[in-house]
Amino acid sequence: MLTNNIIFYSDESSIKISVNKDLFNKMYQYCDKSYPNETGGILIGTYLDKQTAEIVAVIGPSEDSKTWKTRFNRGAKGINKLLKEYWEQGIYYLGEWHFHPxxxxxxxxxxxxxxxxxxxxxxxxxxxxxxxxISGSHNCYNQKSYLYSSTGQKFEMNC
Ligand SMILES: [Zn+2]
Known part of the structure; x- marks a missing residue:
């Protein structure tokens, strides 16, 4: 399974992020559907060890999300309930994803x-x-991953 995963890392942080390629396909599908407007949602997953987070699911926009060509306001409807259900399975909120068409x-x-x-x-x-x-448009998507610290420091991840 791991061979189908993309591993993101940063020289400035010890954290690695593992993302299955199928999850990118899922994000691309949301982007296809929303184009030419932005879309997005949340990333949930688990820690494989102290330094490696694995994203296990991508959640799309909740129905109260608002979307424009250059802006996306992620809603929160149903998210708490969903996160609680995952939490009970040892799967946690890990971050956000969104689309810059x-x-x-x-x-x-x-x-x-x-x-x-x-x-x-x-x-x-x-x-x-x-x-x-995720940036770009249908059949030509590009993506980058970042890790944020509580002081607003941003680490760009490579893969
Ligand atoms: Zn943005």
């Missing part, structure tokens, strides 16, 4: 502010949230 896979200032506030929000219990940004 025709744009670049780099986080905006709003993205960085969002992730920094999640990092500092005890409700998420996620001091180092992951952000995956």
């Amino acid at each position: 025709n744009g670049s896979p780099y986080p905006s200032n709003i993205d960085t502010d969002t992730l920094t506030s999640i990092s500092n929000n005890s409700k998420y219990s996620c001091p180092e949230p992951i952000l995956i940004i």
Whole structure:
């Protein structure tokens, strides 16, 4: 199974993130559906060891999410209930993903502010949230992954 996973790492952080290629296909499907507007959702997963997080599921936009060509406000409807159900199985909130249609896979200032506030929000219990940004358009998607610290430090991950 692991061979079908993409491992993201950063020279500046000891954390590695493992993502199954099928999960990217799932994110691409959400992007196809939402194009030319942004979309997004949350990443949930587990820790394989102290340094390796594995994303096990990608959640799409909740029905109260709002989307525009260059903006996405992720809603929260049903998310707490879902996270509680996963939590009981040992699977946790790990971060966010979203789509920049025709744009670049780099986080905006709003993205960085969002992730920094999640990092500092005890409700998420996620001091180092992951952000995956998908960019491009149908059949030509690109993606980058980032890790945020509670001080707003951003680590770009390579794979
Ligand atoms: Zn963004």
